[in-house]
Amino acid sequence: METKAVAKPLMMAMAGNPNVGKSELFNAITAGHAWVGNWPGVTVEKKMGRARMGDLEVEIVDLPGIYGLTAYSVDELVARDHIVKEKPDVVIDVINATSLERNLYLTISLLEMGANVVVALNMIDLAEKKGLKIDAQRLSSLLGIPVVPTVAIERRGVEQLRRAVLEAAENPRRNVEIVDYGRDMEEAIAKLSSTLETLGSVEGYEPRWLAIKLLEGDPEVEKIVGEGSVLAEASEMRRRLEDKLGSLEDYIIGKRYEAASRITSLSASLLEAAKAGVTLTDIFDEVLTHKVIGIPAALAVLYLIFRIAFEVSAPLVDLIDVTVNGWLHDATLMLAIPTWISSLLADGIIAGVGAVLVFLPTIYFFFLGLSFLEDVGYMSRLAFLVDRAMHLFKLSGKSVIPLIIGFGCNVPAVMAARAIEDENDRKTTALVSPLASCSARLPVYLVIGGALFGVYAGAAALSMYVIGIVLALLMAVFFRKVMFRGPSSGFIMELPPYLRPRTRSVLFKAWERTEKFLRKAGTIIFSVAVIIWLLSVTGPGGYLGPEALGSPALLEGSWVGALGHAVEPVFAPMNWDWRAAAALVFGFLAKEVVVGTMGVLYGGGGGTLMAKLASAFTPISGFAYMLFVLVYVPCVATIGVIKSELGAKYAAIALVYELVLAYVVALMAMGAGALLGV
Amino acid sequence: MIVSWLRVFSATLGSLYFIVALLSIYNWASETLSIGTGPVISEFAPGDLGMFIIYLAVGLSLLVAAFSKPDEMRRVAFMLVGSLLGTAALIVQLLVAIAGLADMYVLAMAGEEAEFSLALELVRAEVILGIPALIALKFAFSKARALGVRF
Numbered sequence: 001m002e003t004k005a006v007a008k009p010l011m012m013a014m015a016g017n018p019n020v021g022k023s024e025l026f027n028a029i030t031a032g033h034a035w036v037g038n039w040p041g042v043t044v045e046k047k048m049g050r051a052r053m054g055d056l057e058v059e060i061v062d063l064p065g066i067y068g069l070t071a072y073s074v075d076e077l078v079a080r081d082h083i084v085k086e087k088p089d090v091v092i093d094v095i096n097a098t099s100l101e102r103n104l105y106l107t108i109s110l111l112e113m114g115a116n117v118v119v120a121l122n123m124i125d126l127a128e129k130k131g132l133k134i135d136a137q138r139l140s141s142l143l144g145i146p147v148v149p150t151v152a153i154e155r156r157g158v159e160q161l162r163r164a165v166l167e168a169a170e171n172p173r174r175n176v177e178i179v180d181y182g183r184d185m186e187e188a189i190a191k192l193s194s195t196l197e198t199l200g201s202v203e204g205y206e207p208r209w210l211a212i213k214l215l216e217g218d219p220e221v222e223k224i225v226g227e228g229s230v231l232a233e234a235s236e237m238r239r240r241l242e243d244k245l246g247s248l249e250d251y252i253i254g255k256r257y258e259a260a261s262r263i264t265s266l267s268a269s270l271l272e273a274a275k276a277g278v279t280l281t282d283i284f285d286e287v288l289t290h291k292v293i294g295i296p297a298a299l300a301v302l303y304l305i306f307r308i309a310f311e312v313s314a315p316l317v318d319l320i321d322v323t324v325n326g327w328l329h330d331a332t333l334m335l336a337i338p339t340w341i342s343s344l345l346a347d348g349i350i351a352g353v354g355a356v357l358v359f360l361p362t363i364y365f366f367f368l369g370l371s372f373l374e375d376v377g378y379m380s381r382l383a384f385l386v387d388r389a390m391h392l393f394k395l396s397g398k399s400v401i402p403l404i405i406g407f408g409c410n411v412p413a414v415m416a417a418r419a420i421e422d423e424n425d426r427k428t429t430a431l432v433s434p435l436a437s438c439s440a441r442l443p444v445y446l447v448i449g450g451a452l453f454g455v456y457a458g459a460a461a462l463s464m465y466v467i468g469i470v471l472a473l474l475m476a477v478f479f480r481k482v483m484f485r486g487p488s489s490g491f492i493m494e495l496p497p498y499l500r501p502r503t504r505s506v507l508f509k510a511w512e513r514t515e516k517f518l519r520k521a522g523t524i525i526f527s528v529a530v531i532i533w534l535l536s537v538t539g540p541g542g543y544l545g546p547e548a549l550g551s552p553a554l555l556e557g558s559w560v561g562a563l564g565h566a567v568e569p570v571f572a573p574m575n576w577d578w579r580a581a582a583a584l585v586f587g588f589l590a591k592e593v594v595v596g597t598m599g600v601l602y603g604g605g606g607g608t609l610m611a612k613l614a615s616a617f618t619p620i621s622g623f624a625y626m627l628f629v630l631v632y633v634p635c636v637a638t639i640g641v642i643k644s645e646l647g648a649k650y651a652a653i654a655l656v657y658e659l660v661l662a663y664v665v666a667l668m669a670m671g672a673g674a675l676l677g678v
Numbered sequence: 679m680i681v682s683w684l685r686v687f688s689a690t691l692g693s694l695y696f697i698v699a700l701l702s703i704y705n706w707a708s709e710t711l712s713i714g715t716g717p718v719i720s721e722f723a724p725g726d727l728g729m730f731i732i733y734l735a736v737g738l739s740l741l742v743a744a745f746s747k748p749d750e751m752r753r754v755a756f757m758l759v760g761s762l763l764g765t766a767a768l769i770v771q772l773l774v775a776i777a778g779l780a781d782m783y784v785l786a787m788a789g790e791e792a793e794f795s796l797a798l799e800l801v802r803a804e805v806i807l808g809i810p811a812l813i814a815l816k817f818a819f820s821k822a823r824a825l826g827v828r829f
Contacts, residue, residue: 130828131828278751278825278826278827278828279827279828280822280827280828280829282827283751283754283755283758283822283827284755284758284759286751286752286755286756287739287755287756287758287759287760288759293735293738293739293742293756296731296734296735296738297735297739297759297763299728299731299735300731300732300734300735300736300763300767301763301766303728303729303731303732304732304766304767304770306728307728307770307774308770308773311774311777311778312770312773312774312777313777314777314778314781315777315780315781315783315784318781318784318785318788319784322784322785322787322788326788459726459727459728462727462728
């Protein structure tokens with residue numbers, strides 16, 4: 001073992017159902033030494049980390065949250081492939097102790113694959129509170145593997161888990177025969193296993209697992225085995241067994257659940273006092289999942305989050321504005337350095353990045369609210385509430401999760417669609433989720449809304465979120481009727497018990513998400529701000545100098561002016577000037593850049609950006625501009641993810657349909673404004 | 679049983695929230711679409727669609743708690759959620775008021791003048807009705823405990 005550790009780090013994988021505290025445990029073990037990449041071939045986020053355990057260097061991969069190891073969803077396939085192909089030395093299976101039986105299904109699936117599993121029996125404190133007493137030692141002996149009770153959020157049991165992992169790496173324990181499938185099935189498994197052991201193509205795979213998967217008819221495993229005669233033999237066995245047992249897939253799932261149920265009943269007991277009675281979760285769900293009252297209650301909760309994000313963050317927003325865009329900007333211009341350098345710093349970088357940076361508190365507070373709702377357990381209720389409505393729009397209830405995630409960022413929203421099993425639902429959801437208004441668009445709404453709508457700026461911004469969702473639903477109907485015909489799939493979702501949110505977890509999640517925004521401001525927006533400054537102080541006629549930023553006539557002769565003028569006629573029906581048009585072009589890189597560009601193009605020459613926007617737009621042309629920003633092409637990163645998830649054809653479709661839709665919606669807003677005489 | 683005075687309390691508070699919801703939607707329509715004779719006590723019931731939904735959700739929940747079928751657990755559930763939402767709206771409004779005050783100082787530091795009235799922030803319905811909602815929340819929790827609800 002020691003020789004192995006010196007040769008290469010110990011490889012570990014962390015598996016578990018969604019919402020079991022896997023990320024907290026991963027962070028506790030790696031102590032923040034983590035990085036993010038992609039799984040090969042797909043754009044599924046791969047989180048990796050490094051830790052020291054005793055004298056050993058350990059590399060940990062955080063697998064996606066999954067319920068089983070089928071080939072139906074990309075997440076499950078990715079997790080399965082990693083365990084089968086990379087063969088981690090130890091797999092830590094994080095189990096939610098409050099839902100032991102359901103979580104054991106994945107444990108059993110992992111054991112059948114031949115993985116060397118250590119169970120982290122997480123949330124043991126909550127289980128005890130619910131009156132559930134779990135005998136970890138008994139559970140360990142029934143499963144044949146180590147079981148360590150943990151409370152990841154409080155770092156309880158983490159040291160014991162580390163020790164158990166090291167011990168398991170030294171003395172691997174596997175228990176592939178955890179499920180007894182009955183005489184007929186076991187005979188078939190044994191026969192197929194011995195045939196598979198002789199096949200070179202499946203060397204390194206657990207033959208019993210392959211045999212079970214072949215009998216299930218798993219298409220991915222059939223591809224791995226490849227050998228026609230073995231596949232024919234398995235098919236013949238399946239046919240014979242199905243005559244006797246019914247659908248083998250259902251039979252196998254049933255047997256695994258039977259095993260999970262038996263192990264649960266032998267290792268856990270519910271205290272007498274906990275058997276009867278209603279829980280606080282039951283009480284809240286009576287109202288919050290109520291088909292009538294549940295909807296206004298949900299909207300009320302979301303609006304309170306919006307108030308916190310927009311109004312409570314206001315002093316921090318103004319503090320950054322005053323400091324960065326006021327004091328720092330002016331102080332930089334007064335530095336005794338060449339004018340072009342002070343202009344690049346003040347009018348380029350500070351104006352561009354600062355225009356976006358001021359929204360950092362709003363975005364942090366927004367994510368704080370979302371993380372709070374997630375940790376409390378309300379987000380799944382929201383999905384449950386809208387399920388029926390989603391079916392009206394030919395979508396699965398699961399589609400609401402990507403749409404909600406899209407409020408934060410469209411990239412993970414498109415990726416979240418991969419958890420939807422039905423191909424048509426998945427593609428439709430991935431294509432429409434960029435219409436959920438991401439946090440990058442928020443600065444545009446706030447700056448234009450603030451300039452044109454005064455006290456109604458918040459309402460104007462909120463209307464973008466509503467319109468985005470309405471458009472997403474309408475486009476979903478369009479796609480399902482034109483491109484992806486067929487019924488939408490059913491919706492199975494666990495409603496976890498409501499939990500008291502842990503301050504550290506909520507703050508950390510919110511910061512993790514905000515940090516991405518901050519990183520963008522520091523990289524993409526910084527670079528674009530420099531490029532825009534350069535394109536503003538130079539033009540077809542040569543160097544114009546920083547004076548161009550303060551002189552509209554000079555600025556029109558710059559490269560940005562030329563670009564803006566080139567696209568301006570397209571937007572003439574909306575009465576947007578060339579600067580607004582140029583900002584849209586640069587916004588294709590990232591939507592935050594729209595405000596950054598405006599900060600540079602409208603910023604020079606004294607007066608605030610809002611005052612200049614108030615004179616450049618009318619309320620209706622400003623509203624149409626907000627609509628266009630909401631709908632038009634998603635950022636480069638989102639297009640990239642759509643290409644990876646669905647292919648180049650669908651990325652092109654997303655690009656074109658959103659451009660056309662944005663234009664039509666903006667035109668309609670102008671038309672409506674003209675009709676109403678606004 | 680939810681004692682009758684608690685039902686009366688829930689019914690009264692629910693009705694008040696419901697009336698404020700109607701006022702709020704009227705004020706919104708009046709300010710946005712120029713319908714009617716102009717806003718009515720809009721300092722108390724702001725013409726805001728979002729606030730209309732909050733007042734409505736709280737009002738309906740408390741009214742259901744008072745008038746639904748004789749199912750105690752159901753009544754407690756609606757009273758608990760309604761008063762919790764009312765309390766949350768109160769807390770958020772207090773935070774908004776504090777933020778407004780802080781914002782005024784930040785802008786003053788920068789030499790800008792900002793209009794802000796703490797009194798106006800505190801006479802809004804979610805503050806005035808939020809205090810009895812907080813009391814209702816306390817009663818609802820006590821009642822839930824008495825009914826054997828596991829926390």
